[in-house]
Amino acid sequence: IFSFSFFFFLNNSFAPLVTIVGALQGNNSDIISTVEFNHTGELLATGDKGGRVVIFQREQESKNQIHRRGEYNVYSTFQSHEPEFDYLKSLEIEEKINKIRWLPQQNAAYFLLSTNDKTVKLWKVSERDKRPEGYNLKDEEGRLRDPATITTLRVPVLRPMDLMVEATPRRVFANAHTYHINSISVNSDYETYMSADDLRINLWNFEITNQSFNIVDIKPANMEELTEVITAAEFHPHHCNTFVYSSSKGTIRLCDMRASALCDRHTKFFEEPEDPSNRSFFSEIISSISDVKFSHSGRYIMTRDYLTVKVWDLNMENRPIETYQVHDYLRSKLCSLYENDCIFDKFECVWNGSDSVIMTGSYNNFFRMFDRNTKRDVTLEASRENSKPRAILKPRKVCVGGKRRKDEISVDSLDFSKKILHTAWHPSENIIAVAATNNLYIFQDKVN
Amino acid sequence: MFARGLKRKCVDQEEDGEGALAGFGTVPAYSLQRQSLLDMSLVKLQLCHMLVEPNLCRSVLIANTVRQIQEEMSRDGAWRGAAPQSAERVPLDRLVSTEILCRTARGPEAGCPAPDLGDDPLQGPVSELSTVSSAQVPRNTQSSLWDTGNPRENRGSFQKSLDQIFETRENKSPSAVEELFSDVDNSYYDLDTVLTGMMGGTKPGLCDGLEGFASAASPPGSSCKSDLAELDHVVEILVET
Numbered sequence: 239i240f241s242f243s244f245f246f247f248l249n250n251s252f253a254p255l256v257t258i259v260g261a262l263q264g265n266n267s268d269i270i271s272t273v274e275f276n277h278t279g280e281l282l283a284t285g286d287k288g289g290r291v292v293i294f295q296r297e298q299e300s301k302n303q304i305h306r307r308g309e310y311n312v313y314s315t316f317q318s319h320e321p322e323f324d325y326l327k328s329l330e331i332e333e334k335i336n337k338i339r340w341l342p343q344q345n346a347a348y349f350l351l352s353t354n355d356k357t358v359k360l361w362k363v364s365e366r367d368k369r370p371e372g373y374n375l376k377d378e379e380g381r382l383r384d385p386a387t388i389t390t391l392r393v394p395v396l397r398p399m400d401l402m403v404e405a406t407p408r409r410v411f412a413n414a415h416t417y418h419i420n421s422i423s424v425n426s427d428y429e430t431y432m433s434a435d436d437l438r439i440n441l442w443n444f445e446i447t448n449q450s451f452n453i454v455d456i457k458p459a460n461m462e463e464l465t466e467v468i469t470a471a472e473f474h475p476h477h478c479n480t481f482v483y484s485s486s487k488g489t490i491r492l493c494d495m496r497a498s499a500l501c502d503r504h505t506k507f508f509e510e511p512e513d514p515s516n517r518s519f520f521s522e523i524i525s526s527i528s529d530v531k532f533s534h535s536g537r538y539i540m541t542r543d544y545l546t547v548k549v550w551d552l553n554m555e556n557r558p559i560e561t562y563q564v565h566d567y568l569r570s571k572l573c574s575l576y577e578n579d580c581i582f583d584k585f586e587c588v589w590n591g592s593d594s595v596i597m598t599g600s601y602n603n604f605f606r607m608f609d610r611n612t613k614r615d616v617t618l619e620a621s622r623e624n625s626k627p628r629a630i631l632k633p634r635k636v637c638v639g640g641k642r643r644k645d646e647i648s649v650d651s652l653d654f655s656k657k658i659l660h661t662a663w664h665p666s667e668n669i670i671a672v673a674a675t676n677n678l679y680i681f682q683d684k685v686n
Numbered sequence: 687m688f689a690r691g692l693k694r695k696c697v698d699q700e701e702d703g704e705g706a707l708a709g710f711g712t713v714p715a716y717s718l719q720r721q722s723l724l725d726m727s728l729v730k731l732q733l734c735h736m737l738v739e740p741n742l743c744r745s746v747l748i749a750n751t752v753r754q755i756q757e758e759m760s761r762d763g764a765w766r767g768a769a770p771q772s773a774e775r776v777p778l779d780r781l782v783s784t785e786i787l788c789r790t791a792r793g794p795e796a797g798c799p800a801p802d803l804g805d806d807p808l809q810g811p812v813s814e815l816s817t818v819s820s821a822q823v824p825r826n827t828q829s830s831l832w833d834t835g836n837p838r839e840n841r842g843s844f845q846k847s848l849d850q851i852f853e854t855r856e857n858k859s860p861s862a863v864e865e866l867f868s869d870v871d872n873s874y875y876d877l878d879t880v881l882t883g884m885m886g887g888t889k890p891g892l893c894d895g896l897e898g899f900a901s902a903a904s905p906p907g908s909s910c911k912s913d914l915a916e917l918d919h920v921v922e923i924l925v926e927t
Contacts, residue, residue, distance in 0.1 A: 329739050355739075417742055436742040465750055467743045486743050519723060519754055523747045577726060582744045 270673035272660055276340040276348065279664040282310055282671055283350060284678055285335025289319040291352055291405075293363060294680075310680050314363055316405040319354040331356050337422050339431070349408070351431060355418040358433050360409035360444060368396040414440050414450045421471045427478040434471035434483060437464075441495075453501045454483060454493065469584075470530045480505075482532070482539055488525030490541060490550065508539075508550050510557045520572040520581065528584035533593040534665075540596055542587040545569060547598050547608065562608045562615065565600045567638045567649045580654050591666045599658025602647065603674045604634055620658060620672045620679040717762075724755045 267288030274283050282294040295313035322331040333354055341349040347364035372394040377383050417435035424431045432441050432453070439454035454471075458464055467486045474480035479495045491504035512521065524544035531540045539550045541558075545566055548558035564585075568575060575581040580601075587598040599605045600617070608615045617634045637646035660673040668683030730748050 332739075418739075464746060467746050469743060486747055519720075519751055522750055522754070526743070526747060573723070576723075579730075579744075582741075582747070 268676040270660060270676060270678060271334050271336060272338050273662040273671045273673050273678070274338045274340060274350075275662050275664050275671070276350075277342045277665060279666060279669065281313065281340070281348060282662065282680070283338045283340065283352075284671075284673065285318065285338050285352055286676075287332075287334045289317055289321070289333030289335060289354065291316055291318045291335060291338065291350075291361070293348075314403040314405055316361070318352045318359060318361065318407075319357065322356070324356075336419055339422050339424050341424055342428060344428075351422050351424065353419050353422050353433065356412065356415055358411040358419070358422055358442070359407050360411075361405050362408045363403060363405045366402045366404060367398060367400075369399045370394040371397050409444065409447050411442055411447050411450065414442075420469060423471060423473045423481065425473045425478050426476055430478075432471060432473060432481060434468055436467040439468065439471055439481075439483060439501075451499075453495060453499070455500065455502060469527050472530055472532055475532050475534060475536045477536070482530055484527035484530040484541060486526040487522065488527055488543060490527065490530060490539065492552065506552070506555050508555045508558075510548070518572065520576060523576070523581055524572065529586040531587060531589060533589050534591065535593055538593070540587050540589060542585050542598055544581060544583075544585075547587050547596060549596070549610070560610065562596070562606075564598055564606055565604075565636070567636055571649070575654075578654065580657075583657055583659065585657075585659050586661060588661055588663045590663045590668070597661055597663060597670065599661055599672070601654050601657050602652040603656040603658060604636075605658045605661060605672055620674045620677070622677075720755055720759065724752060724759075727752045727755070 267286065267290075269287040270284050271287055272283075272285040275281070276283070280296050282296075284292050284294075286292075291314075292312060293314045294310035297309045297311060318335055319333040321333045323329075324331055331354065335352050335354060337351075337353050339351045341351070341360075343349075347362050350361050350363070352359055352361060371378070372392050374388060374391055374394075375383060375385075411433070415433065415435045415438070417437050419433050419435045421434040422431060423434075430441055430443050432439055433450075434440075434454075437455065437457040438452055440450040441453045442450045454468070456466065456468060465487075469484050469486055471481060471483035474482075480492065481495070482490055482492045484490045488509065490508040492506035492508070493501035494505045495501060497503070497505060512525075527541045527543050529542040532538070533540065533549075537552060538559075539552065541548050541550065542564075545568060546564060547562045549560040549562075550558045572581060585599050587596060589596055594611055595607055595609050597605060597607045603620045604617050605620060606615060606617050617636070619634050632645070635643075635646045636652070637643065637648050642648050656675065658672055658674055662671040664670070670681045672679045672681065727748050731745065731752065
């Protein structure tokens with residue numbers, strides 16, 4: 239199902255990458271739908287279309303095997319969501335995991351939130367390496383003993399056992415969303431989190447599952463007047479009262495929960511004026527924002543629309559400070575991409591730990607990295623065919639017209655069914671996780 | 687794109703103002719493209735409606751595109767077919783839009799529709815429409831799905847499609863399970879009302895800040911809560927959880 243252990247060499251000049259690869263194929267329900275590192279980067283969680291969550295753990299570094307340092311191995315697998323049926327509406331509710339978000343670690347156990355279209359669940363992942371033995375009322379197999387045979391009392395003792403990782407659902411937050419949940423975000427107070435669907439955003443307390451507080455509601459009184467939906471939302475990394483949400487019209491609203499209970503009026507409104515020379519019937523669709531992410535510093539937000547990634551300064555609302563073209567060669571193909579629905583694909587984007595590099599996916603299993611300081615960018619491919627163990631991944635190039643060089647690929651040869659929608663970047667190191675349909679690729683910086 | 691592919695044999699006569707052939711190389715082609723895009727969008731919306739759980743974002747974006755096209759067509763007077771006079775008066779930015787509709791660097795067929803760009807569930811009906819367009823029929827003699835005859839009718843049917851799509855989420859009538867829940871208050875069919883009652887926090891009466899969710903004091907639909915719990919219970923039994 240998954241592949242691991244790629245190594246890449248990444249410095250600010252984007253030298254070619256080194257890879258080590260092993261991959262397996264899966265079926266439709268193995269399509270990865272979300273990828274997320276935890277706050278230390280020790281764990282990497284993936285969610286798939288079949289409602290499963292697989293967690294990888296990084297191997298402890300060993301002095302003997304420097305080149306195998308820090309590989310990720312499967313740590314835990316569990317079924318998070320099952321398919322459901324909504325009887326009132328006669329609709330199926332997909333079990334696909336839309337998002338996973340980790341909570342910061344506060345004790346030995348790990349906690350994460352996972353959500354499908356309708357229900358958010360809090361999962362506890364804990365290790366068990368000891369078990370109690372010597373019960374009085376039960377025998378070793380767990381069968382009840384005949385009380386008449388018990389002549390002495392003993393205190394059960396804990397004995398070591400093989401490490402077992404168990405996942406248990408601790409909270410289920412259900413029945414609060416009429417529309418499909420697209421985002422969840424843990425607040426920096428670690429007591430609350432929000433869940434956003436197409437028209438509403440709700441605030442939850444982790445301890446309370448039967449109530450949530452509605453903080454944004456853009457549903458019009460008359461649904462016929464609906465022209466805009468919420469596409470993504472996130473809390474500010476440090477200010478627990480601040481969050482942003484993006485819309486299908488390419489706008490971002492920043493809200494302050496201290497201002498009012500219902501944050502329908504934004505504190506800041508980010509929108510770039512439209513370029514009249516680029517106007518077409520597809521302008522609105524390609525301006526729809528598919529992902530919004532705060533920088534780790536909290537000073538910037540990054541948005542992804544169909545063709546670009548933009549970085550915005552929170553203090554400047556009228557235009558982004560940086561715009562990066564992801565695959566501008568698709569601009570002339572918008573009609574076809576509208577026809578085959580690719581134009582509605584929702585790509586995510588991520589920051590690296592220092593906020594100096596941003597990454598996002600594209601088609602043909604390509605993904606792109608942009609260095610904000612040097613303004614250099616690179617296109618890489620996540621594919622088994624092109625990756626040999628310890629080989630160097632070559633940067634890829636798409637040729638737009640005219641002569642195609644040997645290693646280039648022409649726009650018309652791109653495989654639009656191979657899309658990289660979900661990627662993740664380790665919080666402090668140059669390790670990235672790239673989900674290519676049902677394969678997971680983990681790339682790691684090769685030092686020296 | 688079509689502009690480039692068509693022979694410009696009638697260009698000389700443009701200045702003569704011969705209405706029937708004026709701008710043959712550019713404006714009718716643009717109208718064709720636009721019509722084709724409109725048709726494609728309407729088909730997509732219809733398919734949306736047939737799906738079990740339509741993607742609201744996608745539906746909204748397509749609906750907005752349709753609105754845009756229809757607005758432009760109304761401004762052009764194109765609802766009743768392209769009149770030659772209006773073709774002459776087409777402003778420059780309309781020609782720009784022609785290029786931009788499916789902007790391409792080269793190639794006779796680049797743009798809509800390119801045949802092999804990944805899986806296309808709409809291949810069937812849409813390629814039919816595409817054939818109409820790329821045959822470069824000057825007068826739309828092959829009727830597309832949506833005739834340009836009656837704008838009001840088209841608008842009405844479009845509006846109806848929109849309503850149906852957006853109301854799918856609201857009022858999808860539970861015919862199959864109607865008997866099962868026949869004693870349930872009809873307001874439950876509007877899940878929205880129920881949820882508003884549940885959350886309660888949207889009403890201004892509650893205290894500000896986060897205190898609101900701690901105690902939802904007598905929300906409007908408080909009686910719904912216990913009944914909904916009962917409903918959940920019944921559903922749980924049905925699915926044997």
